[in-house]
Amino acid sequence: EAGVAQSPRYKIIEKRQSVAFWCNPISGHATLYWYQQILGQGPKLLIQFQNNGVVDDSQLPKDRFSAERLKGVDSTLKIQPAKLEDSAVYLCASSLDLGIGELFFGEGSRLTVL
Amino acid sequence: AQSVTQLGSHVSVSEGALVLLRCNYSSSVPPYLFWYVQYPNQGLQLLLKYTTGATLVKGINGFEAEFKKSETSFHLTKPSAHMSDAAEYFCAVSESRGTDKLIFGTGTRLQVFP
Numbered sequence: 482e483a484g485v486a487q488s489p490r491y492k493i494i495e496k497r498q499s500v501a502f503w504c505n506p507i508s509g510h511a512t513l514y515w516y517q518q519i520l521g522q523g524p525k526l527l528i529q530f531q532n533n534g535v536v537d538d539s540q541l542p543k544d545r546f547s548a549e550r551l552k553g554v555d556s557t558l559k560i561q562p563a564k565l566e567d568s569a570v571y572l573c574a575s576s577l578d579l580g581i582g583e584l585f586f587g588e589g590s591r592l593t594v595l
Numbered sequence: 596a597q598s599v600t601q602l603g604s605h606v607s608v609s610e611g612a613l614v615l616l617r618c619n620y621s622s623s624v625p626p627y628l629f630w631y632v633q634y635p636n637q638g639l640q641l642l643l644k645y646t647t648g649a650t651l652v653k654g655i656n657g658f659e660a661e662f663k664k665s666e667t668s669f670h671l672t673k674p675s676a677h678m679s680d681a682a683e684y685f686c687a688v689s690e691s692r693g694t695d696k697l698i699f700g701t702g703t704r705l706q707v708f709p
Contacts, residue, residue: 484638485638512695514695521604521701522701522702523599523685523687523699523700523701523702524639524685524697524699525699526696526697529695529696537696572638572639574638574639576695579695582627582629582644582646582689582695583641583644584639584641584695584697585638585641586631586638586639586640587638588636588637588638589638
């Protein structure tokens with residue numbers, strides 16, 4: 482079974498530039514999550530989708546971050562404009578459905594903002 | 596609000612020695628608790644989870660954890676460490692049952708010496 486796919490694995494940009502990350506969850510998984518993992522910290526949930534609807538985006542900095550999952554399958558997370566403090570690993574995860582209690586994570590996209 | 600505290604950002608053990616990684620949680624409702632492992636340059640992988648029932652939970656790779664409500668703890672143990680156990684370990688609590696919104700601790704890096 483193919484796992485959660487993310488791209489790009491690494492991205493270096495200058496502050497105020499924009500960046501987009503892509504995630505393809507495990508086939509059939511209804512729930513998709515984007516987490517931000519800053520060096521030395523645990524992952525923090527940015528946004529949670531159930532199919533193509535948003536379940537929780539309370540911790541997404543909406544002035545600069547946006548995410549979509551238009552067809553209920555793959556998802557894109559965008560940052561525009563980027564700030565230095567956005568340097569982190571962006572993890573995508575999926576689960577079969579809500580309440581299952583097991584998330585499957587991708588390898589992450591490491592962003593460095595200079 | 597739910598929170599997780601992992602005592603010790605780094606733990607070092609000799610190969611064959613007992614592994615003990617500590618996790619304490621705070622939750623206003625009966626918690627769902629998780630341990631995830633992250634190997635270098637890889638995504639997080641579920642080791643084990645507690646939802647209901649037996650308080651001693653067994654996971655993959657010989658790890659187990661015990662839910663102790665009176666101590667609000669969910670410590671991770673393994674009787675005999677192996678070199679391949681070297682990784683970062685994250686404890687997490689589900690913010691509310693059925694949502695799979697996980698609150699992660701800051702992680703504990705396990706080193707295993709020969």
